[in-house]
Amino acid sequence: MDAQLLNWMIFAPTIGAALCLLPGVSDQASKKIALLASLVTLGLSVWIAWDYYGGGLEGVQFETACEWIGAINAYYRVGIDGLSLPLVLLTTSLSVLVVLASWNIDKATKAFMALYLFLYTGMLGVFLSLDMFLFYVFFEISLLPMYFLIGVWGGPRKEYAAIKFFLYTLAGSICLLVVMLGLYFLTPFASPDNTTNTWIMATSDPGAVTLQSQTLRSLFSEGGVYWWFAKTAFWLTFIAFAIKLPLAPLHTWLPDAHVEAPTPISMILAGVLLKMGGYALMRITYPFFPDAAKYYWAAVGVIAVFGIIYGALCAMAQTDWKKLVAYSSVSHMGYVALGLAVMTRTAFDGAYYQMIAHGISSAMMFFLVGVVYERAHHRDLSRFGGMWLKWPGYGGWSLVGFFAGMGLPGLCGFIGEIMVLLGTFQAASPGAVGENNVAMVYTLGILSASAVVLTAGYILWMFQRVYLGLERPEYKEYAPVTGREYFVMATLGVAAVVFGLAPVLVFTLTDKTFTSIMASLGVS
């Protein structure tokens, strides 16, 4: 087991970015470099996953720690565990497809590829940092390339969308920063000598003081000295990550960003960047402040269910195809929040799986939209129809993609939703958060179940307007779907089926880590 493997993986894309920017590298070559860098990173991630599997699937592995800013005790500390590994694999595999999807970018290709690879390092860094300061840095780093990718290569209102995306997310980061400072000044309580500050979120070192130590937990527990801080910090971090997730009503950056972003960027935005929010909720908000989470579970649950239904209704009202898909993301990410809110193992598992599944299905949906948009140059749902007759193969894969998004059993979207739903009902069991508020549990469960009707409504209505019916005359001028495009569709489509049938692939990796997280949350 090579300890440096992880570092190579994080910075392989950066090396690729640097190569892309070398003078003399042509546009074509930069695409190939990007593809190669993605493949190398994918290979490394698979190698790491294999080693992690061989290493007993337990705890944090591949940990590297070296001092970075001594004055504030900040370390460069990275490592991988069951919470991050599946998301890392999602990122690395999706990235290859994203590079393939951006093959047609002809405006400043070198810069595009370099920025994309830089973003790639940022995403991996977020998932792999174990030091909160480092996490924050990567969290911010991932914003900047995205800003340019939307702002330069985007659609007509790209500047507006890019600025909105940047500022909105930055506002969330400020909330996170406040909590970080607070934690930083409270951590000495947890250290043996009462003076050392720490940023460690998780580590394989059993002697190390982390932000999840028992001492801190008791300070933050109900009745503890810093209970007030825990309550505030819970909401601040929740808001920070709910913006990223995004959870209605903090979602309005998302439709604009998606509508303006070029197709590959939409794919990575929906597929990976949104997952940072959910991941951070699981890594920071809930494990750090479990008592506050239990205290506010009902409020979080209500917001989550509101988001689910709200997103679905908004999606139904859209006439812009890409916006419809964007709003479906808002609705789907509501399940992640709901799964966390009710704090049962089933729901937690479901919330995590929902992120993986949504990474596949939303990336696929955006790609499917992109294939048509590249030829039609508009996304007005009322001006389509008969697409299935035009391209039967494309229509077939679309069926898989959109029905995966709808949560059809046998496809990936189903597992997360059903587990969250069942886990929600479970929250009324003795010892769970909703024990004394069964009416609330039932309300949340019933409302989230009702969303299946709305989801079916907007997906099917969209499907009818785009795919069914007769071909339109202007389709004759459309170029045929290329083999490269079919490859991307088929890969995502097969993944949607595989992850619908074999969630064991993910849960094997996460099981032990989740067991310890649930134990530390103090719920069954």
Next chain:
Amino acid sequence: MNVPHVITALLVAATLMPLVSSLLIVFFGTRVMKAASGWFATGVMAGGFGCSVYALVLWLGHRPDTICNVLPWIPLPGNDPGWLYLGAMIDGLTVAMMVMVTGISTLVHLYSIGYMAGDKRFERFFAYLSLFTFSMLGIVISNSIMQLFVFWELVGLTSYLLIGFWFEKRGPQLACKKAFVMNRVGDMGFLIGFGILFYKLGGVVLLPAVEGGIFDSVRDLLAAEGYSITNPPMWLTAAGISLFFGAIGKSAQFPLHTWLPDAMEGPTPVSSIVHSATMVAAGVYLTGRIYPILTPGAHLFIATIGLVTLVLAACMALVMTDIKKVLAYSTLSQLGYMILGLGTGSYVFALYHLITHAFFKCCLFQCAGSVIHSAHHQQDMRYYGGLKSKMPITALCYFVCTLAISGASIPYTATGISGFYSKDGIIAGAANYSVAMSAGGWLGGLFMWGPLLVAYLTVFYMARSFALTFLGQPRDKHLHDHAHEVPWTMWLPQVCLAAMAVLTAPMIMGFWQGLIVETNETMIARGVYWVQSVADIHHGEHMIHGPLLHGFGWIVALSAGLLMYRGGMGISSKVVAIPGVNLLYTWAHNKFYFDALYDVFTVGLGKTVAYIVSAIDRYLVDGAVNLAGWVAKLCAALIGVIDSRVVDGAVNGAASAAASGGRLLSTTQAGRVRLYVLMLLTSATVVTLIVVTVTLVSAG
């Protein structure tokens, strides 16, 4: 050799074979197999049928109830250590259903080869059809509610694809969407019920009444909480009713029944399989599987839904002139019988009716399809007439199945055609139930008289459709000239199905019934609440012997229907004249308004009822669905506006406030250096003065 394992393997293979053939056709159909796809799919399906039959033979020797877990799927507590397994659950009912579904599906595949010949998406049709069968087989073989739900949704998906097969046209587009969405409304209830059970039982529940199944878990839990199934807590009734909502959607029960007539937009082979072996059967099957946990309240609810559906649907079937619509409403009505049967506790006969109905309804639809096929796709019965001479085989099959659905029997003996055995049992069971419910006054009586009267109504409207189509003189010369008997791929399945429907020998019928009785007896032995044994039901039959189908009643109704309509609409228009409603009589001359006249008069006693029911169906029930859809769209639009104006407006407002503040300040940046220096000096002076003042004040 371990027999239960072999049976399981055979049935799992039978389930998976259509899936494999479907995938092969999807990927290689248009390029490699082409027209052979149909034969390929039919062959594979026949292989599945063979497996099922062999499994049945083995099962009869040992009768082992088996549950096995095959594939770990989702980490949910309760079923095995922490994992929900995909697997199989096999008892008498499963085996019977497997044989029935694979058998009927094989025949429908064969029929489709003829019916769909020349369609430009011929191969794809067989891919869908096989996938559809696979989904239904998956439901039948499921070992847990969760797995059942998976295939349940797949049935929804494939029915969407099949109903919308001719998606170029607007009708199928709307119909397939409507079917899926209305099914999802039912699924929502299903999910809620499942959620309640999951929470209460602490995990996924296995389906059957055998050891360790859903019934044991619930009973133990109730005992621990101080309840029993006859004195149930509210959650159990709620869970039962919620789960049943799934069945309401899938089996098109009132009030979610309106998708089924619309689903006629699909190709006729689709109708023949949707209305018999798959899809609508799934709802009844689900209710049969969750039966052990149903409480008295849930029973009453289910029985009421069944009763309302069977009455409403029969009334609507009386007024339709589209041959497929008549059959569609008759399916609804027969499903109502099954649901009523389950609600009233005649488990054996309800599920038995599911199987007998599957054969004759599939045959009826195939016959209708053959007629439509040879009649320029004209579906209106008013243009038919006298087709008997042109299509003798089809006419014979249709007539046999009309007798079967009517429950024809030799008067005052216990010998009849398949439908007789099953429907008679349901009515007798309902009579028992109505006696048990006699505390409810005359309302309890409805459970007995409702299905009884509708049974005669069924005979009448089926006779009507037969007479209008096959008897009398041709009413459309051109159509009649063109009509011809269908090719053997189409009439052979019809004959097979009709033969199955007519096989009256108690041995054969008793064989199907016996498989279900097996499951029934297991439930009785384990103390499931309110399951009527076969003996109980025979007792019920004796109680209301006279009015039952045993008598001459069915012959009277059949003759009335045949005589009235054998000459087409002529006699009915004379009948219309007798009551002396002149206005309606005037309409009789206008062919366009014939429907309305027809509606009012042929229904006889129930004329007003039929009118109102049609209106309720169209404006109230369907209208409510449309209204709900409209309201949802309105809400969505409203929220869309709020989202862009209010929620997003706040965001933009903050940004523009910052921008205008900046603009205001920038006006002072006039570029005059001396002005800056003056301001600098002034501010410095003021600050100094303040500092000095503060210092002095605080010092002194």
Next chain:
Amino acid sequence: MHQVFNVSLTHFLLVSIVLVSAGVATILTKRNAIGILIGVELILNAAGVNFVAFNHYAWPAAYPVGEANDGVLFTLFIIVLAAAEAALALAIFLNFYNNFNTVDVDKASELRG
């Protein structure tokens, strides 16, 4: 014996006040860029005088050189900075003159907000 005129800190400060006032007055009244530059130089020199004076009276023993001569060093910095600034400013004025044919600072309003 002749009367020794004892120069105190106040005298130095008076000189620098005069210098500052003259400089500010120049900047405020002159529109000519060169004039303004002269005014700026006056103010800088005033600051230099202050630094040297304070240094001297704060640590008399350190005069002329010693450990505590921060003020003297600052003055040296100011002189160097003033020279650099003058060079830069004159270059800017020259360019300004080339472009606008004047050195009137009120005409330099291209960047007005």
